[in-house]
Amino acid sequence: GAVVSQHPSRVICKSGTSVKIECRSLDFQATTMFWYRQFPKQSLMLMATSNEGSKATYEQGVEKDKFLINHASLTLSTLTVTSAHPEDSSFYICSAREGARGTEAFFGQGTRLTVV
Amino acid sequence: GENVEQHPSTLSVQEGDSAVIKCTYSDSASNYFPWYKQELGKGPQLIIDIRSNVGEKKDQRIAVTLNKTAKHFSLHITETQPEDSAVYFCAAKSQGGKLIFGQGTELSVKP
Numbered sequence: 175g176a177v178v179s180q181h182p183s184r185v186i187c188k189s190g191t192s193v194k195i196e197c198r199s200l201d202f203q204a205t206t207m208f209w210y211r212q213f214p215k216q217s218l219m220l221m222a223t224s225n226e227g228s229k230a231t232y233e234q235g236v237e238k239d240k241f242l243i244n245h246a247s248l249t250l251s252t253l254t255v256t257s258a259h260p261e262d263s264s265f266y267i268c269s270a271r272e273g274a275r276g277t278e279a280f281f282g283q284g285t286r287l288t289v290v
Numbered sequence: 291g292e293n294v295e296q297h298p299s300t301l302s303v304q305e306g307d308s309a310v311i312k313c314t315y316s317d318s319a320s321n322y323f324p325w326y327k328q329e330l331g332k333g334p335q336l337i338i339d340i341r342s343n344v345g346e347k348k349d350q351r352i353a354v355t356l357n358k359t360a361k362h363f364s365l366h367i368t369e370t371q372p373e374d375s376a377v378y379f380c381a382a383k384s385q386g387g388k389l390i391f392g393q394g395t396e397l398s399v400k401p
Binding site: 178180206208215216217218220223267269277278279280281282283284286 | 322324326331332333334335336339341379383387388389391392393394396
């Protein structure tokens with residue numbers, strides 16, 4: 175299957191700072207990328223969908239000013255958690271879909287964010 | 291709204307036995323149903339998928355069945371091994387293109 179690389183795998187930051195997470199499709203062009211949040215022993219919760227070159231579409235209840243998403247190229251999307259607080263601590267996962275008609279979504283390794 | 295129910299939430303089997311995980315979906319327009327395996331601290335890994343024009347698909351020890359009329363689909367793992375232990379998620383692709391995930395099943399295979 176296609177490879178999606180997410181970086182960093184773990185990050186610890188101080189409360190009030192911002193953290194950027196990168197998601198790259200290594201061997202295909204990802205027209206659409208998705209960002210999820212996962213709490214321990216729970217399912218994946220979709221935060222937003224981003225299409226290359228356009229603004230992200232956020233799910234209800236997700237603050238777009240807090241979770242900034244940029245999808246400037248067909249191989250890279252970034253999620254920036256701004257002014258992070260301890261309640262933002264979570265496992266963040268991206269996935270990417272190839273092309274306009276792609277069906278399969280391939281996931282990155284996830285990023286464990288801890289805000290202290 | 292669109293919903294996927296997954297059962298059971300936990301499943302414990304002896305090595306060599308079979309494991310079955312079941313999901314139901316609400317959106318009759320869903321046409322793609324992937325299954326993911328997630329190991330601790332890692333992202334989900336696609337293990338098998340099925341499209342709505344097919345009733346069954348098999349890949350070695352893993353098979354998926356789909357009943358469109360009943361809006362059910364199931365994952366079957368035969369000859370389970372300890373390395374199959376993980377959390378498994380089913381998903382259904384909604385009309386809007388988003389994947390709607392089930393709640394997950396924690397599978398434990400005891401040696």
